[in-house]
Amino acid sequence: MQLHKKKRIEIIIERPILRRMTDALDTSGVHGYTILPAHGGSGQDGAWERDGLVSAAGAMVAIICILDATNLEPVLDAIYAVVERQIGIVSVSDVEVIRSDHF
Amino acid sequence: MDVILNILTANLLSPIVLFFVLGLAAAIARSDLNIPEPFAKALSLYLMLAIGFKGGAEVARAGLDSALLLLILAGIALSFVIPAIAFSILRVASPLPRIDAAAVAAHYGSISIVTFIAASEFLQSQAIAFEGYLVAVAAAMEAPAILTGIWLAQRGRKANSDTQGRERRMPSMREILFNGSIVMLVGAFIIGWITGDEGLETMAPFVVDPFKGVLALFLLDMGLIAGRGLRSSLRMMGLRTILFGIYMPLISAVIATGVVMLLDLSTGSGALLITLAASASYIAVPAAMRIALPKAKPAIYATMSLGITFPFNLAIGIPLYAALAAAVT
Numbered sequence: 001m002q003l004h005k006k007k008r009i010e011i012i013i014e015r016p017i018l019r020r021m022t023d024a025l026d027t028s029g030v031h032g033y034t035i036l037p038a039h040g041g042s043g044q045d046g047a048w049e050r051d052g053l054v055s056a057a058g059a060m061v062a063i064i065c066i067l068d069a070t071n072l073e074p075v076l077d078a079i080y081a082v083v084e085r086q087i088g089i090v091s092v093s094d095v096e097v098i099r100s101d102h103f
Numbered sequence: 104m105d106v107i108l109n110i111l112t113a114n115l116l117s118p119i120v121l122f123f124v125l126g127l128a129a130a131i132a133r134s135d136l137n138i139p140e141p142f143a144k145a146l147s148l149y150l151m152l153a154i155g156f157k158g159g160a161e162v163a164r165a166g167l168d169s170a171l172l173l174l175i176l177a178g179i180a181l182s183f184v185i186p187a188i189a190f191s192i193l194r195v196a197s198p199l200p201r202i203d204a205a206a207v208a209a210h211y212g213s214i215s216i217v218t219f220i221a222a223s224e225f226l227q228s229q230a231i232a233f234e235g236y237l238v239a240v241a242a243a244m245e246a247p248a249i250l251t252g253i254w255l256a257q258r259g260r261k262a263n264s265d266t267q268g269r270e271r272r273m274p275s276m277r278e279i280l281f282n283g284s285i286v287m288l289v290g291a292f293i294i295g296w297i298t299g300d301e302g303l304e305t306m307a308p309f310v311v312d313p314f315k316g317v318l319a320l321f322l323l324d325m326g327l328i329a330g331r332g333l334r335s336s337l338r339m340m341g342l343r344t345i346l347f348g349i350y351m352p353l354i355s356a357v358i359a360t361g362v363v364m365l366l367d368l369s370t371g372s373g374a375l376l377i378t379l380a381a382s383a384s385y386i387a388v389p390a391a392m393r394i395a396l397p398k399a400k401p402a403i404y405a406t407m408s409l410g411i412t413f414p415f416n417l418a419i420g421i422p423l424y425a426a427l428a429a430a431v432t
Contacts, residue, residue: 014393014397016278016390016391016393016394017393017394019278020394046335046402047335050140055385055386055389055390056390057386057389057390057392057393057401057405058389058393058401058405085397085398086393
């Protein structure tokens with residue numbers, strides 16, 4: 001089977017700014033993304049668990065999107081504008097997909 | 104004095120306070136007792152629905168007068184002013200930097216709807232009547248403090264700092280006013296108002312009968328969360344900051360007592376307004392602070408609001424505020 005090289009962006013971000021991030025992705029040419037809840041974790045401010053939060057303010061979510069390398073720069077600029085002041089991790093990796101036209 | 108002590112004891116031994124203490128103790132003892140987050144969220148929505156609906160039905164029965172508008176305006180004014188006072192005190196009496204002090208101050212200007220619900224239950228247990236429209240006042244007092252807190256953080260900062268220049272970021276009106284809890288509270292209030300006694304009769308098996316049990320379960324969860332917060336964050340706060348979480352509600356209560364006297368409120372409504380002013384937010388404000396002041400430490404403002412002020416109000420504050428209201432009305 002033929003595989004197609006793409007870029008995969010993974011964004012771990014605070015729940016309160018999720019809408020801002022998806023707005024940025026929607027307007028920067030990303031064709032689709034998936035949002036996953038984070039159950040817990042640990043970082044500079046210590047460990048946290050989703051079940052131990054009284055509201056969504058302290059929760060984190062993960063956003064995954066796959067796109068063509070030619071679109072990477074403008075999308076990363078849009079992501080950076082949202083996350084530069086917030087807690088969050090953005091990583092980019094090389095992946096291969098089986099259907100190129102989806103991305 | 105004996106009367107106040109008896110009321111305090113009765114409050115401390117009420118099921119909802121004891122369930123909160125159970126949660127607190129379980130968390131401090133590192134028990135694996137846990138309420139899943141989606142279930143806790145459903146409990147919270149249920150409480151908003153029930154308290155909003157019952158308040159609306161009460162207004163439909165008793166009718167509205169100009170006192171409501173006046174009371175809402177007074178509540179909004181309190182929510183704007185209290186953060187400025189809290190901020191000034193924190194800058195003098197605690198080692199917190201400006202941005203943390205502003206975030207904490209915003210929490211103390213906004214309100215805790217669960218404290219309001221606990222106070223309503225306390226008043227009912229003491230057979231003290233109150234106006235149903237206080238729910239609308241509670242909703243109106245959520246947001247103004249957020250704007251004051253952000254303004255306090257921005258005032259006097261350098262051009263390239265966290266909240267200035269091109270990086271400045273404000274939560275939108277949608278993010279502040281359409282917070283899910285507020286939408287549920289106000290929406291249920293309006294539905295209760297429209298449907299009145301007939302609606303309440305239909306909904307009673309859902310919004311009246313299970314209410315106390317659900318509140319006890321929710322407070323168990325609040326105890327667990329407060330206990331975890333205290334366990335992990337208490338050491339980073341310092342004694343002067345912790346003490347602020349106890350005396351600031353009392354200062355807010357004294358200010359609100361002035362409003363109660365000015366507006367000539369009933370004892371029950373006065374007690375609820377004082378409780379609202381003395382409570383600190385832990386739902387709407389933290390989300391707004393994460394957007395507007397991301398450098399402010401959530402471990403400080405969340406622990407102060409939920410781990411110190413909420414238990415204080417639940418155990419001692421509410422009966423005290425009711426006694427204060429009774430003394431001036």
